Amino acid sequence: MKIAILPGDGIGPEIMNQAVKVMNALGEKFETETVPVGGAAYAEQGHPLPESTLKVAKEADAILFGAVGDFKYDTLERSLRPEQAILGLRKHLGLFANFRPAILYPELAGASSLKPEIVSGLDIMIVRELTGDIYFGQPRGMREAPDGPFKGSREGFDTMRYSEPEIRRIAHVAFQAAQKRSKRLTSVDKANVLETFQFWRDVVTDVHKEYKDVKLDHMYVDNAAMQLVRAPKEFDVVVTGNMFGDILSDAAAMLTGSIGMLPSASLDANNKGLYEPSHGSAPDIAGKDIANPLAQILSLAMMLRYSLAKTEQADRIEAAVKSVLKQGLRTVDIYEAGTTKVSTTQMGDAVVKALA
Numbered sequence: 001m002k003i004a005i006l007p008g009d010g011i012g013p014e015i016m017n018q019a020v021k022v023m024n025a026l027g028e029k030f031e032t033e034t035v036p037v038g039g040a041a042y043a044e045q046g047h048p049l050p051e052s053t054l055k056v057a058k059e060a061d062a063i064l065f066g067a068v069g070d071f072k073y074d075t076l077e078r079s080l081r082p083e084q085a086i087l088g089l090r091k092h093l094g095l096f097a098n099f100r101p102a103i104l105y106p107e108l109a110g111a112s113s114l115k116p117e118i119v120s121g122l123d124i125m126i127v128r129e130l131t132g133d134i135y136f137g138q139p140r141g142m143r144e145a146p147d148g149p150f151k152g153s154r155e156g157f158d159t160m161r162y163s164e165p166e167i168r169r170i171a172h173v174a175f176q177a178a179q180k181r182s183k184r185l186t187s188v189d190k191a192n193v194l195e196t197f198q199f200w201r202d203v204v205t206d207v208h209k210e211y212k213d214v215k216l217d218h219m220y221v222d223n224a225a226m227q228l229v230r231a232p233k234e235f236d237v238v239v240t241g242n243m244f245g246d247i248l249s250d251a252a253a254m255l256t257g258s259i260g261m262l263p264s265a266s267l268d269a270n271n272k273g274l275y276e277p278s279h280g281s282a283p284d285i286a287g288k289d290i291a292n293p294l295a296q297i298l299s300l301a302m303m304l305r306y307s308l309a310k311t312e313q314a315d316r317i318e319a320a321v322k323s324v325l326k327q328g329l330r331t332v333d334i335y336e337a338g339t340t341k342v343s344t345t346q347m348g349d350a351v352v353k354a355l356a
């Protein structure tokens with residue numbers, strides 16, 4: 001079994017070091033290969049997703065990914081920007097189903113930006129479609145406006161689109177996820193304004209006929225954003241498109257105390273997957289050994305569970321994370337008075353030590 005390790009940029013390598021440390025402490029030999037990606041690969045090889053990196057990712061049984069991006073690359077032409085690496089991996093590997101679980105550990109109730117009574121016990125699963133939508137729709141670009149009141153002036157444009165098979169397959173994934181949980185699914189769209197999302201709603205409703213044991217409701221994305229901060233526990237499984245899922249999962253992350261707590265799994269049709277924190281490369285705190293490595297470590301646990309069928313090892317890691325939180329250890333993003341502030345490295349070490 002081979003694992004591709006892609007640390008990336010910013011805090012990526014710092015948090016990846018902690019996850020690798022935890023993996024090596026499990027007492028099992030994992031074959032790994034570490035390759036550059038994002039800005040790091042651009043700096044080294046002139047491309048954010050070099051052929052050699054893509055090859056390693058394709059041939060691996062699972063991919064553990066850190067984060068990519070650095071503001072210093074924001075002026076590069078788009079195809080060379082670090083973010084193209086993660087978008088390219090998702091597209092090339094067909095990783096259309098993105099699971100972003102937002103779980104509030106009881107010890108972090110005070111770190112959430114919402115009142116404890118609103119968030120305590122929170123455990124929701126956002127299923128984000130990951131290879132379609134406005135992210136990948138063509139045509140896109142810059143041009144002279146062809147019509148309208150601003151005809152002739154410069155404009156930027158993108159294409160929002162979803163085909164029926166794309167909606168069907170993510171709907172199946174989401175209904176099946178709901179069947180394994182509380183049998184409730186909320187599909188989030190913007191059917192009141194966008195054709196793409198009226199179609200989304202129609203197709204999800206049709207797929208629902210095959211999952212009559214699941215209670216489906218539909219919600220507009222603006223309302224969903226509001227409900228997420230009003231009464232997040234009303235949700236269980238949420239399914240949505242690529243862009244809405246990107247935005248809602250960052251909002252959900254904050255409910256758990258910090259975006260540094262939210263892991264993710266991006267799966268293809270055969271459960272091959274890429275595992276990464278939901279956050280980015282956090283250039284504002286990179287190099288300071290203060291980033292929270294738990295989302296990366298929990299992504300490792302998801303990898304062991306979903307792609308490598310190593311449930312026991314995944315359980316051990318998740319239990320160790322709970323244990324360090326119980327011990328009161330906190331990186332700065334989840335720190336509260338009365339707890340102990342630790343660095344990225346110290347948090348990684350503590351998880352290793354807590355492995356039963």
Ligand SMILES: NC(=O)c1ccc[n+]([C@@H]2O[C@H](COP(=O)([O-])OP(=O)(O)OC[C@H]3O[C@@H](n4cnc5c(N)ncnc54)[C@H](O)[C@@H]3O)[C@@H](O)[C@H]2O)c1
Binds near residue numbers: 067069070260
């Ligand atoms: N999948 C990815 O690789 C990915 C995801 C999101 C953003 N990005 C990229 O990351 C770069 C920075 O983007 P951004 O600032 O909008 O988002 P970000 O998620 O990197 O950071 C947002 C805020 O959260 C904080 N934060 C993020 N992760 C943290 C952690 N583990 N511990 C403590 N604090 C943490 C950061 O310090 C920052 O204040 C951009 O280049 C962006 O494109 C990459």
Ligand SMILES: CC(C)[C@H](C(=O)O)[C@@H](O)C(=O)O
Binds near residue numbers: 069
């Ligand atoms: C970096 C960017 C391309 C990415 C996305 O928008 O999907 C990120 O925000 C994420 O949530 O994984």
Ligand SMILES: [Mg+2]
Binds near residue numbers: 246247250278
């Ligand atoms: Mg995002």
